[in-house]
Amino acid sequence: MRSGFAKAWTVAALAAAVGLGLAATPAQAQQSIKIGWAISKTGPYVAGAKITLLDAYQLWVKDVNDAGGIMLKSAGKKVPVEVIEYDDRSNSDEMIKALERLINQDKVDFLFPPWGTAFSLASAPVFARAGYPQLLVTATTDRAPEFAKRWPNSFWLLGTATMMADSAVEVFSKLRTEGKIGNTIALIGVADQFGIELSTAARAALKKANFNVVYDKSYPLGTQDMQPILTEAMRSNADVFFAASYPPDTFAIIDQAKVLNYNPKIFFTSVGTAFPVIRARFGANAQGIMGTGGWNADSPSLKAYLKRHVEVHKSEPDRWASPVTYSSLQMLQQAIERVGLDRAAVIKELQTGTFETVYGRVKLENNQFLGVFQTGQWQDGEYYGIGPTQLAGARKPIDKPAWKQ
Amino acid sequence: MLVVDIVLTGLIIGGMYALTALGLTLQYGVARIMNLSYGEFLVAAALSTFSLYVGLAVNPLVGLLIVVPVAFALNWLIFELLLVPLVRRAKNRDVLEVDSILATFGLLFVIQGVALVIFGGQYFSYSYLSIPVSVLGSALAVNRLVALGFAAAIGIGIYLALTRTRAGTAIRAVAVDPVAAQLVAIDVRRASAFAYALGGALVATGGVLISMFLTFHASMGVEFTMKALIVVIMGGVGNMLGALVAGLLLGVGETAVARLLDPGLTLAATYVLFLAVLLVRPTGLFGRSTR
Numbered sequence: 001m002r003s004g005f006a007k008a009w010t011v012a013a014l015a016a017a018v019g020l021g022l023a024a025t026p027a028q029a030q031q032s033i034k035i036g037w038a039i040s041k042t043g044p045y046v047a048g049a050k051i052t053l054l055d056a057y058q059l060w061v062k063d064v065n066d067a068g069g070i071m072l073k074s075a076g077k078k079v080p081v082e083v084i085e086y087d088d089r090s091n092s093d094e095m096i097k098a099l100e101r102l103i104n105q106d107k108v109d110f111l112f113p114p115w116g117t118a119f120s121l122a123s124a125p126v127f128a129r130a131g132y133p134q135l136l137v138t139a140t141t142d143r144a145p146e147f148a149k150r151w152p153n154s155f156w157l158l159g160t161a162t163m164m165a166d167s168a169v170e171v172f173s174k175l176r177t178e179g180k181i182g183n184t185i186a187l188i189g190v191a192d193q194f195g196i197e198l199s200t201a202a203r204a205a206l207k208k209a210n211f212n213v214v215y216d217k218s219y220p221l222g223t224q225d226m227q228p229i230l231t232e233a234m235r236s237n238a239d240v241f242f243a244a245s246y247p248p249d250t251f252a253i254i255d256q257a258k259v260l261n262y263n264p265k266i267f268f269t270s271v272g273t274a275f276p277v278i279r280a281r282f283g284a285n286a287q288g289i290m291g292t293g294g295w296n297a298d299s300p301s302l303k304a305y306l307k308r309h310v311e312v313h314k315s316e317p318d319r320w321a322s323p324v325t326y327s328s329l330q331m332l333q334q335a336i337e338r339v340g341l342d343r344a345a346v347i348k349e350l351q352t353g354t355f356e357t358v359y360g361r362v363k364l365e366n367n368q369f370l371g372v373f374q375t376g377q378w379q380d381g382e383y384y385g386i387g388p389t390q391l392a393g394a395r396k397p398i399d400k401p402a403w404k405q
Numbered sequence: 406m407l408v409v410d411i412v413l414t415g416l417i418i419g420g421m422y423a424l425t426a427l428g429l430t431l432q433y434g435v436a437r438i439m440n441l442s443y444g445e446f447l448v449a450a451a452l453s454t455f456s457l458y459v460g461l462a463v464n465p466l467v468g469l470l471i472v473v474p475v476a477f478a479l480n481w482l483i484f485e486l487l488l489v490p491l492v493r494r495a496k497n498r499d500v501l502e503v504d505s506i507l508a509t510f511g512l513l514f515v516i517q518g519v520a521l522v523i524f525g526g527q528y529f530s531y532s533y534l535s536i537p538v539s540v541l542g543s544a545l546a547v548n549r550l551v552a553l554g555f556a557a558a559i560g561i562g563i564y565l566a567l568t569r570t571r572a573g574t575a576i577r578a579v580a581v582d583p584v585a586a587q588l589v590a591i592d593v594r595r596a597s598a599f600a601y602a603l604g605g606a607l608v609a610t611g612g613v614l615i616s617m618f619l620t621f622h623a624s625m626g627v628e629f630t631m632k633a634l635i636v637v638i639m640g641g642v643g644n645m646l647g648a649l650v651a652g653l654l655l656g657v658g659e660t661a662v663a664r665l666l667d668p669g670l671t672l673a674a675t676y677v678l679f680l681a682v683l684l685v686r687p688t689g690l691f692g693r694s695t696r
Contacts, residue, residue, distance in 0.1 A: 041521070042521060044625075046622065047622040047624075051528075217667060217668045219663075219668045220671060222628060223671065224619050225421075225659075228411075228664045228668065232663075248620040251530045252618075258535065259546040277530050
């Protein structure tokens, strides 16, 4: 039997309490930024994925959380990064399923891409449909400019097979003008997606530069017995040896060229040449070997990156993709700090902004990063970038000494 | 001379194929276990050798003395714990084969998972005895010659042991008819376990030796199982000499195709040779029907 007066006071008090309560709660305080990725932790892709992507992903998360997190304007403080990781088992279906789980069930704020060109292309529609920025490093396809237009949320950061071939041929042409080499090339390539793309691009660039390809063969994926093909390349007496190869065959080619005492004036192998295992396995015999990738080893920020990578992972990064991967994540962090967690705004910021990374100052052109070294050479125990020659820190190529047996 | 060079280089490559198949021919031919996890043991041995060499400066040839006995013991244990129950309840040979395929397929993932946890997923590569020697004008790597030498010695040695010694004959008896072997007081279980464990020791030997020149990562086992299976079936299941000859033949054939035709056809050449042998001799080069 409450009086109307008391009832009114109760209602008013309740309303006030609710109103104060609502005002006092900040608009959905973000306790952590959720980052998700599906990556090959088992299966045939595991080796490539670890050294070029996963190690850099984990190092970035550690560095960010050690510093307290990413500064969010909406929260007024640094917010730590929380990782949700799935193993795609080097299987395309598993990878797509994992990404969909991350997007729809785990509801992550940002997604990091899986490894390899094939998976990058397969996952691109998923990223695009869900509106997540896709920072692609291990995706080297000549169709990158076309894909960047089709999927404006995709960013292609390592270059294309044509860029790699053009840069290598630029280096060869300069050496030919200086009279250091002649006109003949022996070209071999692994018969797999990227090997074929690089061989094709190299053939075109060499033709344009008036080089004469005197031996041109491919070999099956997984071949590690290179002696027969190398013996034939040797018999062609070409000045330049160019192999569009993958890591196991790259190491096999170098080892067996040494056994055969095959000493062309230029010795070029592709994927794997930028791996620190080259120095570990071949020591002084790495001197003068050219390949894809490379970095400005004198840069203080990259030296610090190398040091931290060794401290955290007890292994060195590769000298091509790993620093670019890490830089792409720094770009993401800076974009979040500037515009918050709204993914469309982050995409816009990545497209137009300028970022400070371990690789240097980065500004993308049409969603692509053109400031990456495409050709490198082992000089005195480090894999320096030598092309494109206009990049900061590009070294001059050295002569390749004869193999030490 | 081109032919000499092709034959010598081919024998070297073939030596490696033979070495990595000898263990499987024992396990499949004698112990009657179709071991799908065969390649994982090879990779595990290779990775262990890498750790010993790079971590403790133990050279691979000395590493053999450590890795091979461990592999023998481990494979004996696996036979007793995992495979004996299958052998006991199998009504006949075919059922045992199917059961062992399923069981060892699971074992494949266990070994691969453990290898990934211990070693990680990255590439492992080192050089040992990567020195050229000139044989009849061809440059051959010492480490590959060592692998060929071991393949020949092991293949011939075990073949002689199986055919000329009492214990070896007992093992072959088990392979032909385990029931009858029991009737003549052969301990079938011990003989099978011994054959299986010896096969495991052989594959470990292969892994240690070829790690001197090949690059590995923890998920590579399946490639070796497939290649070994081709060599074993082509040579005749259970026949050590057959595996040796088949491996060498494949090596020479592959090299001839790579030098004379096109290096891109090496994989095709391997399978064509395999099919050709099976069309002419369905039980393999030295095999005979055991039905």
